Amino acid sequence: MSSQAALAERFRALHRSGRAFILPNAWDVPSARMFEELGFPAVATSSAGLMVSLGYPDGQYMPRVELISAVKKISSVLSVPLSADVVAGYGASPREVTESVKGFIDAGAVGVNIEDFEHSTRKLYPVTDQVEKIKELKQLSDTMGVPFVINARTDALRYAAGNEEQRFTECVARAKAYRDAGADCVYPMGLLETRSIQKFVAELQFPTNVMVRKGLADFNTLEQLGVRRVSFGPSASYAVFGFLRRVCKKVIETGDFSALTDGAITYEELNALAKRKA
């Protein structure tokens, strides 16, 4: 088994351990390395965080080749599994999406997030189309020598038709369809309230990913509800830029630079974050 295949199995096993795990989303090489350093069992990329850091808004505006190259930089310095956010897979057909995902796996990722809506129009893809994509991805995962993890995201809670209840129903229906098509985990974007999470997990009986947002229950509660994967999403990017803004305001207002130097890491520590763990 190749070392990448072993990483894929390790990542896969995290979803099936009967416990929950935290998956922090990085936006560049040093944030990914710091997450690894802190002991997280795996790292993911945040599409919004990573794309913005390279000058593109979230979505599929950043060229695929550049996103793949950024993922490769990150995977090259990590010893833990890396999951790549591939947005909607840069294509509408199963063939295009599969080709994209293959590029990300070749770049060292051992998992992908795949969305079921088009960023520019905010329209959900027909569920049958999305199911086809996931089936092809599953086949790729089974045959390419790297059994990568497929995390099927649905944005039905945000973009399906109807009222809240109808959108929840559509979200559950889509998640079940993706599960049955071969996904390894489902990711209902926008699922936040403890009661909704409980209801969703009870319906799915399947590894479920929730994202950190204001108001999310704590880790133990989520684990007890049956959630298996709690991802940061872009929240670490949001937090870091909130911090940078506070620090700079303090410097500007007081003329005192200690807000920048207190609690900071060193030059050596920063440089170490550019390299694979020794």
Place this chain on the structure above:
Amino acid sequence: MSSQAALAERFRALHRSGRAFILPNAWDVPSARMFEELGFPAVATSSAGLMVSLGYPDGQYMPRVELISAVKKISSVLSVPLSADVVAGYGASPREVTESVKGFIDAGAVGVNIEDFEHSTRKLYPVTDQVEKIKELKQLSDTMGVPFVINARTDALRYAAGNEEQRFTECVARAKAYRDAGADCVYPMGLLETRSIQKFVAELQFPTNVMVRKGLADFNTLEQLGVRRVSFGPSASYAVFGFLRRVCKKVIETGDFSALTDGAITYEELNALAKRKA
């Protein structure tokens, strides 16, 4: 006058206003845009911050073409002047250094930092060689249509021979030579103590750049000492990763995610940092 030439004049004028200014060093597109948003009159890149964020240790390990491309991304979203850290100019001869700097100015920078030592050996270049480089850069600045600002850094305090006093003497001698060769500002790396700063500025009588480090005096004191430019160096990167580590430790220890969501910016705010100010 081109808009880039106007930015260069604006940046140049900041050094000659008789007042000091803070120059924050960015490591990627959104950090640069946030600095602009906060009202800093100009932005610089940090070589350590930017290189590490793209997976290279500080120095000249990152290919020049990739560094230029990163500077271009940043300059494309800024409306304020951008100064690029070009390390030692990716070359030992004046011609190589000038060619490198031209690439950074073509990428939208209107100022450069140029070092007088070789990162890999930590040896200072002979002062006569460095003077030649600065003379050629000055000629380029005078003739290329963008009167970019030359910030001549010396690492004599760190790498010159002799004891502390001898290194200080060499630092002053080099800074004077660079000033007389046509630099617009001098940057004695490692100058930190208030008394040393005072002595240096009294010797030079010339725009001087000091870098934020633990123990540096506050802005008003520095201004009164005659310092004109106070740059962050990589300190904002150090601060941000110190913060990220604290936040993640808190999340890991408590299972509570609010350290990530309290004081954070929003999705819309993050995305806005990928684009030029409207």
